[in-house]
Amino acid sequence: MSIEKTEELILNMGPQHPSMHGLFRMVVHLAGETVTNIEPKLGYLHRGMEKLAESRTYSQFIPYTDRLDYLASPHNNWAYVQTVEKLMGVEIPERAEYLRVIFGELARIASHQVCIASTALDMAGWSAWSYAFRDRERICDMYEMTAGSRLTVNIMRIGGMSAEPPEEFWPALQSFLDDTPEMLEEYYGIFFGNEIAMGRLKNVGILTKEMAENLSITGPVLRASGVDYDVRKAEPYSIYERFDFDVPVRTGCDSYDRTIIRMDEIVESIKIIKQAVRDIPGGPIMAKVPKVIKPPVGEVYHRVENPKGELGFYIVSDGTTKPTRLRIRPATFINLQMLPIVAKGWKIQDVVAIFATLDAVLGEVDK
Amino acid sequence: MFGKGLLQGLGITFKRMVGPNITEFYPEEKPNLPTRVRSSMGLERDKCISCNMCAMACPNSVIKLTSEKNEANKKVLKTYHMDVGRCLFCGMCAEVCPTKALKVTQEFENAIYEPEDMQWDMIKRAERKGKVE
Amino acid sequence: METLNYLLETLNNLFLIIADAIRGLFADPQSVWANLTMNVINFIIVVIIVVLAALILILLERKVAGWTSQRPGPNRLGPRGWFQTIADALKLMGKEDVTPAGADKLIFKIAPMIIFCLPMMTLAVIPYGKDMAPINIDLGILYFVAISSISTLCFLMAGWGSNNKYSLLGGMRAVAQMISYEIPLLFSLLGVVMITQSFNLGVIVEAQGTIPFIVLQPLAFVIFMIAGLAELNRAPFDLVEADQEVVAGPFTEYTGLRWGLFFLGEYGNMTAMSALAATVFLGGWQGPAILPGYVWFFMKVGVMIFMMMWVRWTFPRIRIDHLMHLAWKVLLPLSIVNILLTGLGIYIYRFVMGG
Numbered sequence: 001m002s003i004e005k006t007e008e009l010i011l012n013m014g015p016q017h018p019s020m021h022g023l024f025r026m027v028v029h030l031a032g033e034t035v036t037n038i039e040p041k042l043g044y045l046h047r048g049m050e051k052l053a054e055s056r057t058y059s060q061f062i063p064y065t066d067r068l069d070y071l072a073s074p075h076n077n078w079a080y081v082q083t084v085e086k087l088m089g090v091e092i093p094e095r096a097e098y099l100r101v102i103f104g105e106l107a108r109i110a111s112h113q114v115c116i117a118s119t120a121l122d123m124a125g126w127s128a129w130s131y132a133f134r135d136r137e138r139i140c141d142m143y144e145m146t147a148g149s150r151l152t153v154n155i156m157r158i159g160g161m162s163a164e165p166p167e168e169f170w171p172a173l174q175s176f177l178d179d180t181p182e183m184l185e186e187y188y189g190i191f192f193g194n195e196i197a198m199g200r201l202k203n204v205g206i207l208t209k210e211m212a213e214n215l216s217i218t219g220p221v222l223r224a225s226g227v228d229y230d231v232r233k234a235e236p237y238s239i240y241e242r243f244d245f246d247v248p249v250r251t252g253c254d255s256y257d258r259t260i261i262r263m264d265e266i267v268e269s270i271k272i273i274k275q276a277v278r279d280i281p282g283g284p285i286m287a288k289v290p291k292v293i294k295p296p297v298g299e300v301y302h303r304v305e306n307p308k309g310e311l312g313f314y315i316v317s318d319g320t321t322k323p324t325r326l327r328i329r330p331a332t333f334i335n336l337q338m339l340p341i342v343a344k345g346w347k348i349q350d351v352v353a354i355f356a357t358l359d360a361v362l363g364e365v366d367k
Numbered sequence: 368m369f370g371k372g373l374l375q376g377l378g379i380t381f382k383r384m385v386g387p388n389i390t391e392f393y394p395e396e397k398p399n400l401p402t403r404v405r406s407s408m409g410l411e412r413d414k415c416i417s418c419n420m421c422a423m424a425c426p427n428s429v430i431k432l433t434s435e436k437n438e439a440n441k442k443v444l445k446t447y448h449m450d451v452g453r454c455l456f457c458g459m460c461a462e463v464c465p466t467k468a469l470k471v472t473q474e475f476e477n478a479i480y481e482p483e484d485m486q487w488d489m490i491k492r493a494e495r496k497g498k499v500e
Numbered sequence: 501m502e503t504l505n506y507l508l509e510t511l512n513n514l515f516l517i518i519a520d521a522i523r524g525l526f527a528d529p530q531s532v533w534a535n536l537t538m539n540v541i542n543f544i545i546v547v548i549i550v551v552l553a554a555l556i557l558i559l560l561e562r563k564v565a566g567w568t569s570q571r572p573g574p575n576r577l578g579p580r581g582w583f584q585t586i587a588d589a590l591k592l593m594g595k596e597d598v599t600p601a602g603a604d605k606l607i608f609k610i611a612p613m614i615i616f617c618l619p620m621m622t623l624a625v626i627p628y629g630k631d632m633a634p635i636n637i638d639l640g641i642l643y644f645v646a647i648s649s650i651s652t653l654c655f656l657m658a659g660w661g662s663n664n665k666y667s668l669l670g671g672m673r674a675v676a677q678m679i680s681y682e683i684p685l686l687f688s689l690l691g692v693v694m695i696t697q698s699f700n701l702g703v704i705v706e707a708q709g710t711i712p713f714i715v716l717q718p719l720a721f722v723i724f725m726i727a728g729l730a731e732l733n734r735a736p737f738d739l740v741e742a743d744q745e746v747v748a749g750p751f752t753e754y755t756g757l758r759w760g761l762f763f764l765g766e767y768g769n770m771t772a773m774s775a776l777a778a779t780v781f782l783g784g785w786q787g788p789a790i791l792p793g794y795v796w797f798f799m800k801v802g803v804m805i806f807m808m809m810w811v812r813w814t815f816p817r818i819r820i821d822h823l824m825h826l827a828w829k830v831l832l833p834l835s836i837v838n839i840l841l842t843g844l845g846i847y848i849y850r851f852v853m854g855g
Binding site: 056060061062064127145146147148154163166186189193194195196198 | 372375383389401404455458462
Binding site: 009011017018019030033120121122123124125126127128130131134190191194196197199200347348349350352 | 736815819820
C-alpha cells in the first residue's frame, strides 16, 4: 500500500478563536485532520507584571496579583503576601490563617468549576458549562459580601486579611458546602458520565509519568499522570499540616483523568473548608505591621499550590519600599509546554480538548 | 453501559428545563448589592482632612487632590479628581482613609459615552448626589 | 353531536374544500390552467411553511437553549420575546454583504441559494393531511432522500468557495459525514417500505391507520433519528460547523442575508427531516378524530423538533473517528439486521395468516 504525500496545511488558531481561552495563539500543522506539529505563540496578554511590581510599593502590588490567574485570585494574593511576610518575618493571627485557607479553598473550587465548564464548552456541552458557572456564582457572591468584588477580590493584605466576613457569609458558606455533593452529581451526570464525552477524552493526549516529571508539570495535570505531588503536602505552608485531607491521584494520564481529577479535588477542598469552619478561632485578622512596609535587604522564594499548579513568587528587596526584582513562577505557563508534545498525532478536535484540560489562564501565562 | 449516560444527561436537562429560572431581570429589578461592593467611590467633603493618604495608597496614581489652608490654619480640600480610566477599583484608597471620608459605593452603572467623562470630579459628584450613600 | 362531527369533518377537509373552490373558478376544473394555478399556490404554501418554520424554530432553539440552562431565553422584543426572530432577520438584512477577495465568487454565491431551495423541494412531497400532499409522487421516499443529500454539495461548495482553511476543513468534514450517514438513513426507511410495499408517502401514512410504524420498527426509528441528526449536521454531530474547532466551518466567511439563507436552509431541512420522521414512523396526519389531521401532523413534527433541540443542548460533540465508526460499524449492520428481521416478520405473518 502506498501512502500518497499530500500538502501540509498550516492553520492559525487564535488569538481570536472560540476555544483559545483568552488570547492564546497556536499555529497548527495539519495533515488532513491530524496534527503533525503545534507552535504555541504567547504574549498577546502581556502586561509586564514583573516590571510593574518594581514601580509599586509592596502593598500596592496586591491588586495586580489578582490579575494573574483571575479565576483564583485569592490564591495569587495569598502567594504574594506570604512571600512578603516570609521576607519580613511577620507572624499573622490564627483567625487570618484560617480565613485564608477558607478563601483559598473556595477559590480552588471556583477555578475547578470553570475548568470543568470550559472543557465541556470546548466540546459543545453547553448545559454542563452553564451549570458549573451557575454554581460558581455562589462562590463569587461570597467573595462579594466579604471583599466587595466578584473576580479580582484583593482580599488579603500583608499581615492578614482585608476584612472580616460579614454575618451572612457563614450561612451562605454552609449551604454551599451542603449542596456540593448534588452539584458534583449533576456535573457527573451531564458530562463525565456521558459516553460521548468519555469517547472524546479517554485515552486521548497521553502524558506519561516520565514526561510529566521531565517537563516539570505541576498541579492536577501532574497528579492525573500518577505523581503524588502537592505543595500543600510536600512543603506545607500556612496551616495546611493541621488539616486531614488526601491528595487525589489518578493514573489514567489522559484528558479524561486530567479533567475528572478536579472533581476529586473539589471533594477534598470541601473537607478542608469544613474542618477550617469547625476549628476557626476568634481574634484579630490583622497582625501588627508598619504602615509603610520596608522589608529587610534580602531575597526570598515562596510557593503555594494554585488550582492550576505550583505558583511561586521570588522577591529581591534592597530595603526600600519597592521590590528591586519580582519574579512570578506561573503554573500554567510551565504546564503549557506539554501541549505541542502531547497533542502531536491527534485530531484538531482532540487538540482543543487537550488544551482545555490544561486549564490555561492566559493572564497567568502571559503575565 | 452505552446509552445510560446519554439518557441520564437528557433527564438532567429536562429537569432543569421545567424547573425554575435563575436569571436576574437586571434593568427591571436592580440587584441588592452588599454594602462592601466597590463599584464606585464617594467622597464626603466635610470629613476630608486632605491628608493625601488615598493618593499615596493608590497603585495607579488615579487620585489627584489639592488643598488650601483656611484662616484657622487647617487644610481644607479644594479639588479632588479621580482618573477612573486607570482605576483598578481595588478599594485601597477607601481602606486607608483615616476619617472614612472616601468610601466605596454600590453605584455600579458607570457606563459613559465620552472618554473625558472618565475624569471624575469627586466634589461635584458628591454635590450631585446630595449625599454619599 | 351531529353538528360537532360535521364541523370536525369540515375542518379536517378545510384546505381541500378551498382548493376545490379555487378549481371551481375555472371553466374546466381539470384543465392545464387550473392545474398550473394549483401548483403555483401549492408552491407558495410550501415556501410559507419553510419561512414560518424557520421563524418559529430560530426562536424556539434559543428558548430551549435558555430553558436548559435555567434562563428564560430571549424576552425583550414583543410578548415574551416572540418577535426576536424578526429583529434578527432585520439585523441580517442590514448587514454588509462581504465576498472575500480570494473567494470563488460564483460557487460562493450559489451555495446558500441551493441550500435554501432544498427544504422547499423536500417538503413538497409530504402529506400534510388526508390527500393534502402538494405533489403526490410514487417514489416519495427515494425522492426525499435524493434531494436532501444535495445539501452535502452545498456545504462543500461553501467550504471550497470561501477560500478559508477553516471552511475547507468544515466542507471536507461535511462530505465525509453526510455521505456515510446517507446509507443507514435510507436502509432504516426500507423496513417501512417492505411492510407497506410502497415508496409513496401517502400510502405509508394510510397504512398507519391502526398502529404507527414506530411500534413495529423501533430499531429503525432509532437509527433514523441518529442518522437524521447527522444528516442535518445537528449536535452532537455538528462537526461541520463546530464552533470550537473550525469556528463555523463553511459559514465562516458568510455575512448578512447569505448567512441568513444558510440558517433558513438549516431550519427548513430540520423541519423536512422531522416531517419525514412524523410521516413514516409516527403516523403522519393519522390520529384520534378530536383534532383535524394537519394539526396532528404538525404536533408530531413539533415533538420531533423539540427532541432534536433537547439533544443538541445536552450532549457534547462527538469525535470524528467515533462518528465514522458509528456509521459504518454500528448503524449500517443494525439497519441491515432490521431489514432482515422485517423480512422474516413479514414472511411469518403471511405464513400464519395463510397468505
